[in-house]
Amino acid sequence: xxxxxVVFEDAIIRLEEIVQILDDGQESLDKSLALFEEGVKLAxxxxxxxxxxxxxxxxxxxxxxxxxxxxxxxx
Amino acid sequence: xxxxxYQEIPGSAVxxxxxxxxxxxxxxxxxxxxxxxxxxxxxxxxIKHASGHxxxxxxDESAVIKAVIWANGGRTPAASLExxxxxxxxxxxxxxxxQGQYQLVVNEIVPEGAGSLYIAYEQxxxxxxxxxxxxxxNKIALPILPQTIGIVTSATAAALRDMVSIAKRRFPSxxxxxxxxxxxxxxxxxxxxxxxxxxxxxxxxxxVVVGRGGGSIEDLWTFNSESVVRAxxxxxxxxxxxxxxxxxxxxSDMAADLRAATPSAAIELILPECDELRSxxxxxxxxxxxxxxSSVERKAATLKLLLGSPSIRYPMRMVENRSQEIDILSxxxxxxxxxxxxxxGSRVGxxxxxxxxxxxxxxxxxxxxxxxxxxxxxxxxxxxxINVGESIETRLSDGRLISRVEEVIKE
Numbered sequence: 001x002x003x004x005x006v007v008f009e010d011a012i013i014r015l016e017e018i019v020q021i022l023d024d025g026q027e028s029l030d031k032s033l034a035l036f037e038e039g040v041k042l043a044x045x046x047x048x049x050x051x052x053x054x055x056x057x058x059x060x061x062x063x064x065x066x067x068x069x070x071x072x073x074x075x
Numbered sequence: 076x077x078x079x080x081y082q083e084i085p086g087s088a089v090x091x092x093x094x095x096x097x098x099x100x101x102x103x104x105x106x107x108x109x110x111x112x113x114x115x116x117x118x119x120x121x122i123k124h125a126s127g128h129x130x131x132x133x134x135d136e137s138a139v140i141k142a143v144i145w146a147n148g149g150r151t152p153a154a155s156l157e158x159x160x161x162x163x164x165x166x167x168x169x170x171x172x173x174q175g176q177y178q179l180v181v182n183e184i185v186p187e188g189a190g191s192l193y194i195a196y197e198q199x200x201x202x203x204x205x206x207x208x209x210x211x212x213n214k215i216a217l218p219i220l221p222q223t224i225g226i227v228t229s230a231t232a233a234a235l236r237d238m239v240s241i242a243k244r245r246f247p248s249x250x251x252x253x254x255x256x257x258x259x260x261x262x263x264x265x266x267x268x269x270x271x272x273x274x275x276x277x278x279x280x281x282x283v284v285v286g287r288g289g290g291s292i293e294d295l296w297t298f299n300s301e302s303v304v305r306a307x308x309x310x311x312x313x314x315x316x317x318x319x320x321x322x323x324x325x326x327s328d329m330a331a332d333l334r335a336a337t338p339s340a341a342i343e344l345i346l347p348e349c350d351e352l353r354s355x356x357x358x359x360x361x362x363x364x365x366x367x368x369s370s371v372e373r374k375a376a377t378l379k380l381l382l383g384s385p386s387i388r389y390p391m392r393m394v395e396n397r398s399q400e401i402d403i404l405s406x407x408x409x410x411x412x413x414x415x416x417x418x419x420g421s422r423v424g425x426x427x428x429x430x431x432x433x434x435x436x437x438x439x440x441x442x443x444x445x446x447x448x449x450x451x452x453x454x455x456x457x458x459x460x461i462n463v464g465e466s467i468e469t470r471l472s473d474g475r476l477i478s479r480v481e482e483v484i485k486e
Contacts, residue, residue: 008220012356019359022366029374036367043360049220050353052248057239059230059253060273068273070252 008049015042093172100170103177109168113194114140114179115187118160129156133164133179141178142166148182161187163194196299200326203301208308209329215313217333220352221281221345223250225274225312227267230255234288234317234338241342246349252280258287263297268306275310282345283310285327286317286338295319298327307331317341439472446470449477458483 018039022032058070090098103109116133123129127146132139142164156162166181185193203209224242228235230253242249256270257263267285274283285298285307297303298318307314308330316331317338328334335341386393431437435445446455449466461467463483469476 009218012219012359015356015359015363019362019366022363022370025366025370025373027370029370032367032370036363039363040360043356046356047353049248050349050356055243055246055248055250057243057251057253059255060277073253 008046011042011045015039096172100172103168103170113163113165115163118156118162119158121156121158141176142181143178144181163187199301214332217313218281223252223279223281225252225254225280225283227254227256227270227274227285228287229258234286237339238342241339242346245346259294259297264300264302268302271306271310275312283312283314284341286341289320295323298325303327304330315341444469444471458485
């Protein structure tokens with residue numbers, strides 16, 4: 001879960017970059033097609049993350065031993 | 076201007092009432108002490124005029140001063156002003172010439188209880204502002220998609236429930252970690268400070284919200300305390316403040332990276348809508364597809380143009396052109412060769428003629444003859460070389476004569 005945010009942020013930034021490069025249309029066809037392929041993969045990764053619904057709600061509790069832990073919270 | 080007039084009037088001159096009033100006004104309004112002054116007093120004779128202007132007196136045990144708040148000229152607390160209320164009023168001293176009355180033109184007024192807080196607030200604000208705690212340059216940008224939101228609030232607050240439900244609706248996969256804190260009253264300052272530091276120290280948390288619902292000004296005062304404001308400004312993670320309602324503005328709001336009007340609004344600012352993000356991604360893919368398609372089309376057009384060029388479409392033309400060239404060249408070669416041959420021929424002719432002119436046959440043709448001794452075939456150059464009775468051979472241009480010498484006549 002934790003690296004999803006990195007994956008998503010990096011992916012969307014890279015995807016936007018690729019779109020920009022393709023929009024400029026300065027790259028060779030080979031390079032463009034490779035970029036396109038990369039972009040589609042990134043978009044798939046992004047969509048995958050967006051489909052995820054396993055969010056968790058928790059409350060930080062400090063135990064008797066002074067160690068904090070997250071306790072699930074139902075609201 | 077009024078003051079200038081006052082100085083220009085000669086000592087012996089008689090002033091009109093208006094002139095004197097104007098001079099007094101000039102003197103009072105020029106006094107620096109009166110330009111911005113805080114006054115403590117009790118309200119009496121409070122009148123709210125239909126125009127929206129509010130007139131009253133401020134008094135203490137031994138004195139009274141008239142005061143006015145112009146309809147659009149003053150910041151006043153939510154609670155309405157009333158007679159008997161102890162207040163702190165801030166304003167400038169002016170003169171109402173028509174009644175020969177000096178008065179306080181109020182631009183800020185707060186109930187006295189809150190008043191001291193208010194002054195403390197203003198002082199702290201000025202101090203922290205000077206320190207750069209509210210600088211826009213220090214604001215941290217929110218992440219595009221936070222995975223975990225740390226919420227500093229009271230575990231029992233309705234605000235928490237609102238925030239969680241909005242978060243779940245906008246982005247089901249988001250994690251929420253509540254860091255419980257006392258949000259008002261005794262001990263709340265240190266509790267909030269502690270909770271903010273805890274939230275800041277948990278690596279999973281991408282963004283922190285400090286939120287609570289509306290309340291009295293005293294309830295919200297925790298968020299004007301120096302320690303809380305500093306904790307917010309010092310938070311290394313992006314931090315969003317959502318204190319009270321839209322109209323409540325605390326120093327915490329100014330120190331936060333982003334101020335939300337309400338706790339619910341904070342979540343809306345932090346979390347993109349999943350659907351929105353999804354369509355953004357799809358939009359990017361579309362743009363990419365369109366770009367690549369147009370790029371392919373452009374390249375195809377270039378290719379077509381190239382394929383349409385005469386040299387590709389009619390390659391034989393090149394050959395034809397070349398073969399024509401070859402024809403022309405070979406023709407020229409032939410001509411040159413002919414010329415050379417002809418030239419050579421004529422040179423041979425000349426040479427032959429020259430040769431012929433040198434040949435004895437030519438001489439013979441012109442009537443000369445070569446005479447040889449018929450026996451020895453020696454060419455005779457003198458009559459002494461032959462005797463009577465011997466045979467000689469006479470060569471003419473077209474044949475030979477063999478004859479016998481009858482007589483030798485030497486000349």
